[in-house]
């Protein structure tokens with residue numbers, strides 16, 4: 338049995354990860370965590386016979402304690418205690434936002450393998466995270482579908498001389514606003530932005546997909562995971578979301594990874610690696626799919642991708658500032674305190690105002706994250 342600690346278990350990825358645990362053999366859940374949805378969390382704990390959970394919202398933790406005789410951890414060290422106490426073989430980090438960084442750090446510091454959905458950890462933590470994994474020997478297994486695809490494609494070229502893989506391509510669905518001009522994006526609503534054409538996901542990543550910030554975060558994630566130069570990573574819009582990623586080789590071959598959009602596939606790959614398991618998913622019938630189409634990103638309508646690439650190339654704390662400003666702006670948009678186009682304006686303004694520094698330690702990142710959040714929040718407040 339592979340013992341799994343699942344963090345962010347009440348979210349979109351978390352619920353699908355539990356589905357994978359129930360529908361495939363050899364996995365056992367030993368710890369669960371959520372932010373505030375304690376009732377859903379306790380139900381999951383009951384079904385999976387888990388006796389210890391972490392809840393980050395103090396009121397929700399109190400409510401859970403009153404309703405349950407298992408152990409409820411809360412407070413700044415809760416996730417660290419949950420992970421070290423459960424001593425899992427694998428942690429699946431499906432927390433949303435830079436709140437997931439601490440759990441990534443604890444997991445890798447303990448030398449525990451990490452199935453990482455929380456891309457913000459890699460965007461914010463960058464080399465510190467990958468160096469930590471290298472130092473302890475913990476494996477980083479991507480859950481993000483494009484990176485899972487790349488992990489598989491790159492593994493297929495193992496044994497070839499370095500440099501055989503020349504380029505990586507990430508596909509983007511284009512989100513609900515693909516094809517719209519900047520002008521047409523001025524008055525789009527939260528409901529329209531949340532209505533993703535191919536994937537069903539949590540609120541934050543759905544908005545990131547609509548602005549294309551998600552693809553920007555993913556380029557940084559790919560750079561960190563695979564050590565590929567930014568100049569060798571391409572993004573192409575592919576509305577059907579059937580091709581997830583592609584690698585291009587020196588001999589002119591390009592290898593692509595295909596499948597219907599279903600996050601259980603990359604989740605199962607990460608949880609069961611290196612085994613391939615039998616998963617009940619819709620088979621890919623290319624004649625039924627018909628056409629696969631590809632187009633370039635409209636950088637004028639979707640400036641967030643360019644902002645993310647620039648921050649990635651700048652390095653240091655720039656991706657951390659970008660991510661924090663994005664989290665503040667997306668929360669404001671969901672709260673109807675800023676418009677869709679103002680998300681990019683808040684991020685760009687914050688990147689211009691907050692000093693970008695070299696990263697010496699995780700404390701640098703925590704300070705930079707805080708400074709960027711304060712700056713972005715005051716920019717949102719000034720919009721009204």
Ligand code: NDP
Pocket residue numbers: 344345346347348349350351370371372373374375393431432433434436454455456457480481482536537538539540541542600
């Ligand atoms: P959701 O918003 O659906 O779920 C987030 C989870 O994290 C919930 O369990 C939530 O608890 C918990 N959480 C929220 N805030 C905190 C916090 N401050 N501290 C601790 N836990 C917290 O997100 P998704 O499942 O969509 O996404 C999770 C991660 O996976 C993100 O990084 C996203 O980018 C990535 N990802 C998601 C994909 C998808 O298809 N959804 C695809 C690829 C990557 P509660 O329910 O109590 O609020």
Ligand code: MG
Pocket residue numbers: 481482483555
């Ligand atoms: Mg993705």
